[in-house]
Amino acid sequence: MTKIEMLGLAAKTASRRLSLASPETKNKALTEIADALERESDRILCENKKDLDAAKENGMSSAMLDRLTLTEARIKSFAEGVRQVARLPDPVDRLIERIERPNGLIIEKIAVPLGVIGIIYESRPNVTADAAAICLKSGNAVILRGGSEAIHSNYAIVNIMRAALENSGLPADCVCFVEDTSRESARELMSLTQYLDVLIPRGGAGLIEAVVQNSKVPVIKTGVGICHVYVDESADIQMAARITSNAKCSRPSVCNAAECLLVSEAIAERFLPAVKKLLDEYNVELRCCERSAQIIGADAIPAVDEDYDTEFLDYILAVRVVSGLDEAIEFINQHGSGHSEAIVTASDKAAERFLKEVDAAAVYVNASTRFTDGGEFGLGAEIGISTQKLHARGPMGIRELTSTKFMVRGSGQTR
Amino acid sequence: MTKIEMLGLAAKTASRRLSLASPETKNKALTEIADALERESDRILCENKKDLDAAKENGMSSAMLDRLTLTEARIKSFAEGVRQVARLPDPVDRLIERIERPNGLIIEKIAVPLGVIGIIYESRPNVTADAAAICLKSGNAVILRGGSEAIHSNYAIVNIMRAALENSGLPADCVCFVEDTSRESARELMSLTQYLDVLIPRGGAGLIEAVVQNSKVPVIKTGVGICHVYVDESADIQMAARITSNAKCSRPSVCNAAECLLVSEAIAERFLPAVKKLLDEYNVELRCCERSAQIIGADAIPAVDEDYDTEFLDYILAVRVVSGLDEAIEFINQHGSGHSEAIVTASDKAAERFLKEVDAAAVYVNASTRFTDGGEFGLGAEIGISTQKLHARGPMGIRELTSTKFMVRGSGQTR
Numbered sequence: 001m002t003k004i005e006m007l008g009l010a011a012k013t014a015s016r017r018l019s020l021a022s023p024e025t026k027n028k029a030l031t032e033i034a035d036a037l038e039r040e041s042d043r044i045l046c047e048n049k050k051d052l053d054a055a056k057e058n059g060m061s062s063a064m065l066d067r068l069t070l071t072e073a074r075i076k077s078f079a080e081g082v083r084q085v086a087r088l089p090d091p092v093d094r095l096i097e098r099i100e101r102p103n104g105l106i107i108e109k110i111a112v113p114l115g116v117i118g119i120i121y122e123s124r125p126n127v128t129a130d131a132a133a134i135c136l137k138s139g140n141a142v143i144l145r146g147g148s149e150a151i152h153s154n155y156a157i158v159n160i161m162r163a164a165l166e167n168s169g170l171p172a173d174c175v176c177f178v179e180d181t182s183r184e185s186a187r188e189l190m191s192l193t194q195y196l197d198v199l200i201p202r203g204g205a206g207l208i209e210a211v212v213q214n215s216k217v218p219v220i221k222t223g224v225g226i227c228h229v230y231v232d233e234s235a236d237i238q239m240a241a242r243i244t245s246n247a248k249c250s251r252p253s254v255c256n257a258a259e260c261l262l263v264s265e266a267i268a269e270r271f272l273p274a275v276k277k278l279l280d281e282y283n284v285e286l287r288c289c290e291r292s293a294q295i296i297g298a299d300a301i302p303a304v305d306e307d308y309d310t311e312f313l314d315y316i317l318a319v320r321v322v323s324g325l326d327e328a329i330e331f332i333n334q335h336g337s338g339h340s341e342a343i344v345t346a347s348d349k350a351a352e353r354f355l356k357e358v359d360a361a362a363v364y365v366n367a368s369t370r371f372t373d374g375g376e377f378g379l380g381a382e383i384g385i386s387t388q389k390l391h392a393r394g395p396m397g398i399r400e401l402t403s404t405k406f407m408v409r410g411s412g413q414t415r
Numbered sequence: 416m417t418k419i420e421m422l423g424l425a426a427k428t429a430s431r432r433l434s435l436a437s438p439e440t441k442n443k444a445l446t447e448i449a450d451a452l453e454r455e456s457d458r459i460l461c462e463n464k465k466d467l468d469a470a471k472e473n474g475m476s477s478a479m480l481d482r483l484t485l486t487e488a489r490i491k492s493f494a495e496g497v498r499q500v501a502r503l504p505d506p507v508d509r510l511i512e513r514i515e516r517p518n519g520l521i522i523e524k525i526a527v528p529l530g531v532i533g534i535i536y537e538s539r540p541n542v543t544a545d546a547a548a549i550c551l552k553s554g555n556a557v558i559l560r561g562g563s564e565a566i567h568s569n570y571a572i573v574n575i576m577r578a579a580l581e582n583s584g585l586p587a588d589c590v591c592f593v594e595d596t597s598r599e600s601a602r603e604l605m606s607l608t609q610y611l612d613v614l615i616p617r618g619g620a621g622l623i624e625a626v627v628q629n630s631k632v633p634v635i636k637t638g639v640g641i642c643h644v645y646v647d648e649s650a651d652i653q654m655a656a657r658i659t660s661n662a663k664c665s666r667p668s669v670c671n672a673a674e675c676l677l678v679s680e681a682i683a684e685r686f687l688p689a690v691k692k693l694l695d696e697y698n699v700e701l702r703c704c705e706r707s708a709q710i711i712g713a714d715a716i717p718a719v720d721e722d723y724d725t726e727f728l729d730y731i732l733a734v735r736v737v738s739g740l741d742e743a744i745e746f747i748n749q750h751g752s753g754h755s756e757a758i759v760t761a762s763d764k765a766a767e768r769f770l771k772e773v774d775a776a777a778v779y780v781n782a783s784t785r786f787t788d789g790g791e792f793g794l795g796a797e798i799g800i801s802t803q804k805l806h807a808r809g810p811m812g813i814r815e816l817t818s819t820k821f822m823v824r825g826s827g828q829t830r
Contacts, residue, residue: 016748020771099793105782107792114804115774193627197804212608216628218805239827246829333431355822356435359530367520367825376830377522377821378514389529389612389818390633391806403804406792407770410782412654414661415791 004188007143007176008195011116014173015141019113021170023090029168030086030133034079036164037129037157041075047156048125055149063253067123068150078126081381085133088380091398092139106409111402113139115197118189119383120145120211122203125153131202132161132175134383138401141174143196145189147203148181155179190215197403202384205311220391222384225255225339226311227369230328230354232345233266237274239366240344245278246368247342253313255385256340256372260308260318262328263292268321272296284315291321308335325350329357336360338387340369361387361394419603422558422591423610426531429588430556434528436585438505444583445501445548449494451579452544452572456490462571463540470564478668482538483565493541496796500548503795506813507554521824526817528554530612533604534798535560535626537618540568546617547576547590549798553816556589558611560604562618563596570594605630612818617799620726635806637799640670640754641726642784645743645769647760648681652689654781655759660693661783662757668728670800671755671787675723675733677743678707683736687711699730706736723750740765744772751775753802755784776802776809 001009018026037044048070055068097109117140121127128144135142146154155177162172178185190199190211198218201211205224212219229247231240247258263271272295279286286292286300287307293300296319307318308331322328332341342364343354351365362372374382374395382395392400416424433441452459463485470483512524532555536542543559550557561569570592577587593600605614605626613633616626620639627634644662646655662673678686687710694701701707701715702722708715711734722733723746737743747756757779758769766780777787789797789810797810807815 016772016774101791101793105786213631218633218803220805236827242827242829250830351824355824357431359431360820362821362823364823365825367823367828368830370830371520371823371828372821376516378516388633390635393819394821404808405775406777406787406809408777408779408782408786409766409770410780412651412657413782413786414657415665415783415785 002188004185004192007178008192010173011141011143011176012195014171015116017171018141018174019139025169026136027086029165029170030082030136032164032168033161034082036160037075037079040160041072044075044153044156045070047152050152051150064123070125070153078129081130082133085137085381088137088398091402096404103413104411105413108407109404110407112405114401114403116141116143116195118143118196118199120186120189120201122147122207123150125150125157127202128154128157131383134381134398135401136174138398140401143176143178145178145185151181190217193217200384220386221388222386223255224311224337224387226335226337227256227258227340228260228262228332228336229258230262230343231264231267231271232325232343232347232350233264234346235267235344236346237271240271241275241278243344243368244275247370248284248317249282250370252315256369258369259312262320262322262331264324265321268292269295282315284317287316287318289320292319325353329354333359340372342367342369417603419600419607422593423607425588426556426558426591427610429586430531432586433556433589434554440584441551442501444580444585445497445551447579447583448576449497451575452490452494455575456487459490459568459571460485462567465567466565479538485540485568493544496545497548500552500796503552503813506817511819518828519826520828523822524819525822527820529816529818531556531558531610533558533611533614535601535604535616537562537622538565540565540572542617543569543572546798549796549813550816551589553813555816558591558593560593560601566596605632608632615799635801636803637801638670639726639752639802641750641752642671642673642755643675643677643747643751644673645677645758646679646682646686647740647758647762647765648679649761650682650759651761652686655686656690656693658757658759658783659690662785663699663732664697665785667730671784673784674727677735677737677746679739680736683707684710697730699732702731702733704735707734740768744769748774755787757782757784
């Protein structure tokens with residue numbers, strides 16, 4: 001058995017016990033974890049410093065360094081996140097459907113944990129605590145495989161969580177950690193069909209695509225967001241400008257930020273100058289089609305084809321004038337990543353067509369794409385935003401980390 | 416573009432139109448298909464004869480020949496199946512959840528079609544009509560890739576369905592067919608991530624495993640059933656014998672048939688002779704552990720380890736005496752395929768532990784494993800029985816061929 005296989009077996013074994021744990025036991029463990037993370041924040045910060053020193057030595061960019069940096073306040077914040085997960089209603093053992101058959105069989109469809117969840121992620125050490133908490137709450141063991149740049153921070157957080165699990169009577173192996181951060185360990189996880197029920201990559205498009213392409217374990221694809229705002233000819237210009245600016249600028253590094261603005265040609269001449277004013281406050285670079293460049297003038301940068309298929313994650317926006325709703329829907333279905341898409345319009349008919357015909361996890365009328373988020377949807381903590389259609393689509397909370405089981409009670413029925 | 420890519424694009428394009436079709440349009444198309452299949456049964460039978468002649472020449476076994484053979488009655492029966500699918504409630508556009516947020520956003524979670532479904536299957540030409548009907552009803556385009564042995568029959572059925580689709584105003588490409596039955600075409604389908612939303616293999620364990628191992632398109636694993644009946648010490652002996660015999664013998668070639676009998680040692684001496692009497696009526700071969708062989712006597716064949724991991728699909732049953740419930744649960748979780756598992760017991764406590772702790776799509780108390788079936792569960796037609804935990808588990812009907820979409824209606828909200 002390889003080291004990863006041993007981890008898999010340990011996690012599977014722990015998952016059997018965890019799947020039978022009461023909501024109270026799980027919540028107690030989560031509270032213990034939150035308390036321990038706060039209590040031992042010095043230890044975490046000390047290990048985090050090792051990662052930061054190494055990162056600086058390797059010339060990591062300041063944006064990346066910021067993601068990697070922990071502070072007392074950030075630790076408090078993710079400990080509080082763990083407590084919030086504890087307070088959510090338990091997603092396991094829910095009765096989803098009950099069927100009584102003419103032959104007397106009673107069939108109940110019940111929510112059960114998935115089993116063992118693998119998570120491959122990058123940089124941010126807070127994912128270590130967030131992801132583990134969501135998995136535990138939904139009765140799943142988790143195998144965490146973070147990036148080398150955060151290895152010391154992650155290891156410290158995991159060890160604190162494992163000790164807290166044992167203190168509360170659950171197996172430490174409910175949270176397993178892959179110390180080896182080589183590509184080989186990721187590849188091995190992707191082949192661990194015997195023990196892993198699902199693999200969730202969290203990180204950049206490159207990581208996610210590599211996992212989707214290579215994993216034999218079922219994958220839930222999360223997070224790549226090439227999101228559009230389409231401004232229809234009937235749109236309120238001020239509303240459309242505010243929504244566009246918010247979707248682009250409120251946090252450009254996240255997946256629900258807009259990357260492309262589509263404008264109906266009937267409104268382009270009036271709308272584009274208005275939105276430019278708001279975007280200029282953030283120095284947004286506008287990569288424009290020929291028509292929009294004419295309207296925007298000297299500041300417009302000519303777009304190349306690739307700009308319409310890029311997740312910039314930055315203060316850059318692709319802009320394109322379209323003939324109207326039909327072209328907008330077609331363009332989005334071709335270039336979007338199936339994440340979040342918005343129309344700004346005063347026409348109910350246009351709104352309903354957009355909602356129905358655009359193929360994405362979340363479709364918006366007259367609101368910013370930035371709302372695609374477990375918390376903003378009122379679903380509680382999320383483990384990611386699924387952009388695939390199988391199993392879960394959109395923000396994935398604790399309920400999306402469960403499967404189902406048919407429990408059938410009879411009195412000797414045969415077929 | 417390769418031929419398969421062209422099929423993918425055609426199916427994707429058709430799926431956009433189909434996803435917007437009304438329930439009436441879809442049901443009209445299904446009825447047209449059923450009528451056309453019956454009307455043109457001579458043509459289907461004539462093409463089927465070509466397949467049968469070739470199969471006989473290649474020395475196909477009589478069991479396989481039987482699966483391949485179509486008759487007037489069988490065509491009538493699958494045409495009737497298509498009509499039954501038409502009568503099911505439409506699974507698309509269902510409101511699954513509605514959330515009103517404090518900021519005024521109205522969030523609705525709505526059922527939508529998956530998009531394009533690929534099906535790779537073997538032998539039985541009735542799958543061609545069944546699978547296409549279920550996909551159409553749930554608003555999905557389908558790409559069918561059957562086996563070479565049924566190529567003429569499948570092609571005839573597909574062409575009749577495509578013509579009927581056009582007659583009822585839907586694109587013929589809602590049902591696409593891969594004429595090339597080489598391994599290469601299957602491999603290409605498994606890489607068609609751009610157009611295929613899910614791939615469902617239907618057939619033997621070898622086919623299913625090959626698809627799971629090689630597909631980059633998300634797969635739903637169906638059908639392999641290594642199912643157990645566990646006879647607890649408190650079981651009613653006659654009930655346990657009837658259930659065992661039914662689970663093994665009523666149709667041994669299907670996935671929900673039992674392959675292994677586990678017996679508590681406390682009841683083995685009384686139970687095994689009783690069940691043997693019923694199994695002898697079907698000449699079931701018993702592959703026994705040491706202890707059960709002692710009780711059964713001369714007819715027992717000594718089991719080898721492999722017998723406990725084999726889907727016999729035949730009148731063969733592995734038999735094993737276990738110390739009690741704990742060992743039975745552990746053994747099933749280790750050797751079962753996660754399909755259907757049954758306990759026969761008079762103890763509520765044992766029953767509830769079995770239901771909770773055995774990890775399978777369907778778990779039974781005092782009933783035969785043979786009930787795991789969309790029809791028997793009252794769910795209508797099924798496309799297969801999922802043995803994985805993601806997306807769908809157990810019998811997969813039309814609802815399981817849908818995904819969801821969040822539709823969000825606002826009035827200018829930004830975050």
